[in-house]
Amino acid sequence: xxxxxxxxxxxxxxxxxxxxxxxxxxxxCKKWGIKPSDYWCGVTxxxxxxxNS
Numbered sequence: 001x002x003x004x005x006x007x008x009x010x011x012x013x014x015x016x017x018x019x020x021x022x023x024x025x026x027x028x029c030k031k032w033g034i035k036p037s038d039y040w041c042g043v044t045x046x047x048x049x050x051x052n053s
Contacts, residue, residue: 004048008032008041021048 001017004024014031018024025046029036036043 003051005051007047007049009045010041015051018048021050024048 001019003015003017004021006014006016006024006028008028012032014028016024016027016031018027022043025043025048026036028046028048029042034041039045
């Protein structure tokens, strides 16, 4: 499964294994205790980038 680096606007970073960037963002929200639907810090504000490993 590919790895994604998820970045929050606050500067937090997390590397997760997911099938796509959308799933990676949702997993990061779960890990950080954020509601994925939150406009300011949920899925819409996160950026996910595939990492080569």
